[in-house]
Amino acid sequence: MLNSLRTKLTLSMLITSLAAISVMALITPWLLEQRFISEAKDVHFKRFVLAIEEFRQEHGEWGGLQSALLINQYLSSRPARNLPPPGRRPPHPNPPASSLADNFRFVLADQQGYIFLPFFEYELGQQLTTEQLQQATPLWSGGELVGYALSGGELPLTEQDKSYLMIQSRSMLIGAAAGLAVTLLLSLTMGSQLVKHMRALTRAAIEMSKGNLNQRVQVAGKDEVALLAREFNRMAQELSNTYAELKASNETIKAQAEALQELSLRDELTGLHNRRYFNQQFRMLHHQAIRYQDTLALALGDIDNFKQINDRYSHQIGDAVLKQVAALMQEEIREADILARYGGEEFVILMAHTDKHQAEGLVDRVRAKVEAWPWEKLAKDLQVTISFGISDKLDSDLGHSMLVEADNRLYQAKDLGRNRVCA
Numbered sequence: 373m374l375n376s377l378r379t380k381l382t383l384s385m386l387i388t389s390l391a392a393i394s395v396m397a398l399i400t401p402w403l404l405e406q407r408f409i410s411e412a413k414d415v416h417f418k419r420f421v422l423a424i425e426e427f428r429q430e431h432g433e434w435g436g437l438q439s440a441l442l443i444n445q446y447l448s449s450r451p452a453r454n455l456p457p458p459g460r461r462p463p464h465p466n467p468p469a470s471s472l473a474d475n476f477r478f479v480l481a482d483q484q485g486y487i488f489l490p491f492f493e494y495e496l497g498q499q500l501t502t503e504q505l506q507q508a509t510p511l512w513s514g515g516e517l518v519g520y521a522l523s524g525g526e527l528p529l530t531e532q533d534k535s536y537l538m539i540q541s542r543s544m545l546i547g548a549a550a551g552l553a554v555t556l557l558l559s560l561t562m563g564s565q566l567v568k569h570m571r572a573l574t575r576a577a578i579e580m581s582k583g584n585l586n587q588r589v590q591v592a593g594k595d596e597v598a599l600l601a602r603e604f605n606r607m608a609q610e611l612s613n614t615y616a617e618l619k620a621s622n623e624t625i626k627a628q629a630e631a632l633q634e635l636s637l638r639d640e641l642t643g644l645h646n647r648r649y650f651n652q653q654f655r656m657l658h659h660q661a662i663r664y665q666d667t668l669a670l671a672l673g674d675i676d677n678f679k680q681i682n683d684r685y686s687h688q689i690g691d692a693v694l695k696q697v698a699a700l701m702q703e704e705i706r707e708a709d710i711l712a713r714y715g716g717e718e719f720v721i722l723m724a725h726t727d728k729h730q731a732e733g734l735v736d737r738v739r740a741k742v743e744a745w746p747w748e749k750l751a752k753d754l755q756v757t758i759s760f761g762i763s764d765k766l767d768s769d770l771g772h773s774m775l776v777e778a779d780n781r782l783y784q785a786k787d788l789g790r791n792r793v794c795a
């Protein structure tokens with residue numbers, strides 16, 4: 373479950389969003405409060421400077437302990453005025469300790485930097501250092517520098533301020549939570565789309581690995597996944613084309629090899645199997661016959677006086693006779709028998725599950741057929757006969773004695789006047 377791409381995507385989006393919302397929840401209210409306090413101080417300070425200006429216009433006196441007392445009296449007697457946000461409290465020009473818990477107050481110094489309205493660590497008559505003067509706000513009147521003002525202490529928040537800040541923080545959190553929900557929803561939708569395409573690609577790749585090369589996936593859009601899908605389809609197409617070409621060329625090679633093999637085992641003139649083929653089959657059938665105590669007969673045939681046919685009628689007629697004898701023998705033998713051209717005008721018939729008496733009947737039919745064929749078709753007065761010698765002798769000598777015996781019987785047939793079968 374955790375390994376699924378969809379879960380990983382959702383989890384990563386969830387973690388990122390939660391981290392973002394946590395940061396917002398912790399940092400944003402603090403930043404908001406700091407900003408709020410800083411602006412409130414600013415407003416108080418401006419208000420204070422304004423009040424001091426008014427004091428100067430009313431009293432004209434400025435600097436020294438006497439004016440400090442007057443200023444304090446003047447500021448205490450002034451009514452609070454409403455100021456615009458963020459300083460929501462009605463600001464006191466220099467808020468007294470009682471109302472602001474001794475916290476946020478102002479300090480005044482004359483144009484030489486000598487403090488005449490002290491507070492905090494600033495004492496009466498103390499001169500401000502260069503550093504303190506840089507932090508202080510210069511007070512101008514009629515284009516002339518009349519003194520410096522400094523603020524200090526912390527400005528505590530009122531209940532109203534706190535609730536204002538709370539509302540702000542809550543609104544931000546609610547906004548962030550809504551953002552998180554939308555992000556999650558979007559990531560789920562996009563994730564499921566992505567997962568759907570990735571699954572289709574995976575399924576197609578698995579099918580291809582099983583050999584089903586004709587795989588295509590749907591391409592939607594122009595993003596990386598679509599690019600991957602397009603490349604996958606192109607690769608699958610190329611692979612299936614190459615495979616088809618390879619298969620076709622393989623089949624051609626196989627057919628050619630088979631044809632070559634067949635040719636190497638055939639006699640060119642008669643189309644019968646040749647002696648090599650006969651040898652292979654004879655070795656195998658002879659071995660099986662001995663092993664299973666079966667019968668096997670072999671007949672050697674030789675066209676009678678073939679030399680005379682060649683001499684009298686020509687070599688071409690001799691070839692035609694060979695072909696015709698082969699065809700007649702082919703017609704007569706059984707499907708399971710093996711017929712081959714053994715040498716020049718010699719033929720061999722191999723008969724499995726057959727003894728020499730059964731073979732004699734079959735071979736004699738072949739002999740009679742050859743004798744009866746109308747040879748005048750090939751040449752005037754042409755007569756063709758054939759003699760056979762048969763053996764079914766099974767010895768453990770790879771068929772040697774069977775061949776020798778068949779050959780001896782063939783000689784016997786020739787000696788006895790030809791056109792006969794000796795078994």
Ligand SMILES: Nc1nc2c(ncn2[C@@H]2O[C@H](COP(=O)(O)OP(=O)(O)OP(=O)(O)O)[C@@H](O)[C@H]2O)c(=O)[nH]1
Nearest residue numbers: 674675676677678679680682687690691716717786
């Ligand atoms: N036309 C032709 N003649 C062949 C072919 N192969 C062998 N011969 C000839 O066949 C003849 C065989 O003659 P011999 O072995 O003397 O035997 P025969 O004349 O048949 O006499 P017997 O076997 O005793 O009846 C030879 O003249 C060979 O040249 C062939 O493919 N075509």
